[in-house]
Structures are given as structure tokens and as C-alpha cells.
Amino acid sequence: GAGVSQSPSNKVTEKGKDVELRCDPISGHTALYWYRQSLGQGLEFLIYFQGNSAPDKSGLPSDRFSAERTGGSVSTLTIQRTQQEDSAVYLCASSLRLAGGGETQYFGPGTRLLVL
Amino acid sequence: AQSVTQLGSHVSVSEGALVLLRCNYSSSVPPYLFWYVQYPNQGLQLLLKYTTGATLVKGINGFEAEFKKSETSFHLTKPSAHMSDAAEYFCAVSDPTGTYKYIFGTGTRLKVLA
Numbered sequence: 311g312a313g314v315s316q317s318p319s320n321k322v323t324e325k326g327k328d329v330e331l332r333c334d335p336i337s338g339h340t341a342l343y344w345y346r347q348s349l350g351q352g353l354e355f356l357i358y359f360q361g362n363s364a365p366d367k368s369g370l371p372s373d374r375f376s377a378e379r380t381g382g383s384v385s386t387l388t389i390q391r392t393q394q395e396d397s398a399v400y401l402c403a404s405s406l407r408l409a410g411g412g413e414t415q416y417f418g419p420g421t422r423l424l425v426l
Numbered sequence: 427a428q429s430v431t432q433l434g435s436h437v438s439v440s441e442g443a444l445v446l447l448r449c450n451y452s453s454s455v456p457p458y459l460f461w462y463v464q465y466p467n468q469g470l471q472l473l474l475k476y477t478t479g480a481t482l483v484k485g486i487n488g489f490e491a492e493f494k495k496s497e498t499s500f501h502l503t504k505p506s507a508h509m510s511d512a513a514e515y516f517c518a519v520s521d522p523t524g525t526y527k528y529i530f531g532t533g534t535r536l537k538v539l540a
Contacts, residue, residue: 314469343527353516353530366525401469411526412458412477417469 312336314418316402322424323392331387331421335404342385343405343415344377348398356400359385360407392425399423428453428519432531440539445489445504447534449517452498458520459500460528461491465513473515476500487511512538 315334323329335342344356355369359379370376374392379385389396399422403415433448451457458477462470474485481493487510491502500517514535518528 341526345528345530352532353528355527355529358525358527360525366527369527403470405526411520411522412475413526414460414472414475415528417462417471419467419469 314402314404314416316400316418316421318421319419320422320424322426324426325394326391328388328390329392329423331389331400331423333385333387333402333404333418335383335385335402336406336416337383339404339406339416340382341405341407341413341415342379343403344385344387345401345403346371346398347401347420351398353401356387389423392423394425397423397425428457428521428529430517430519430529430531432515432517432534434534435532436535436537438537438539439507441509442506445502445507445511445536447502447515447517447536449491449500449502449531450498451500451517451519453519453522455522456495458522458526459491459493460518460520461485461489461500461502462516462518463487463513464516464533470516473502507536507538509538509540512536 342359358366374390377387399420401420402418405413405415431450460475461473476493484490517531
């Protein structure tokens, strides 16, 4: 079946512009995660959605970052007033929530963001 | 707080040699542990995971890992390296407190020498 898809695959923007990154999770997966992969910071958690519950935004690095998940499926990560330090690969993952955890997260190919 | 340490940001092995990638974790509760592989310009692919049960876990592409609670380790091994194993490998622990988000190690880049 189809895996997690992300768009665009690459994005180049100018400092100060807003960008939107999209994630299409695997159909039926109720949990959705965003991670950021950058040099010097490794892979870090940004935000988590599970069903209709309030998202866990504890990993968002600043209030310039926000995300939403519409209809329990597609998610959009928005970065406002981009800065050069926002340059990174943004990875989306989805999973089928299991009682007690331990489920596998399936990752998309990522969006490579470059802020000039 | 959970954390993961991967010793060695770069590891080189000869083709056919043993691959050993080290991962140690800290967790206040029994952890869920994962190894992922990332090939250039691709996302992360699950190699194997430990949740409960047998502590020796076998994964794809001939990899396996053993959960050792007393050593808080989950090292990844493969008896014989292949050129196609060259990639970056990430160990992760799943936060058990509700979100099950991953806490990743810093990664180990494996180079396989001909």
C-alpha cells in the first residue's frame, strides 16, 4: 500500500517568508508525528497528533512554528518568518496506535528546506 | 527523561566483516527500542524493534539486536557487511508517557570498504 508522502520534496525560500510543508499519512493511521533533522541537532521531535486529542506541541522550537491536521488525515506544518536556522529536513511519520505503545512509526521521505 | 547514546558517529568495516553499532539508553520504565536505517536522501526505514518478549530481535537485511536490561544497551549487529549496508543508522527509544514519540540517538554513519 501507499506509504507516507510529503510535499514538496525540496523547498528553497528567502529569509522572512512563510512556508507550508504537507504530510499525507498512511490511510487509517491515527497518530502523526513531525520531526526535524538538522546538522548539529540530529533528529528532534516537533509535534504529535492523535485522533481528535489536543496535539502535543512540546517540541516546537518557537511560536513561528505551527501545525494542523485536518479531518484526522493530512497535516500541514507551517513556519512563519523563516530564519536560516530553520534549514533542515522535516520528516513526517504516522503510526497505528496500539494499546500500551510500541507501534512502529512509518516515515515519509522528508521535505528538505533551505532558507537563504 | 529518556535519552539515547550512540557511540561512534562514523564506523568503517570491510565488506564481509562483522558490523557492530552501539546504542545505550536511559529510561525510567521498560523501554520500547528501535533501529532505523536512512539511505541518502530518503526517509527512515525500520530495521527492527524490541517491545516485549525475546530479547534477541531479528530484523531485515540480516541485522539483529539484543536488548540487555542490565547494560541498558541495544546494540545492532550483522555478521557480514555488504556494500549495500552503507547508510546512517539511528537508534531510538519510544517515550512511554503517552505520545510514544521517538527520542533518537545522534546516528552512526556506516561505511563499508571493498
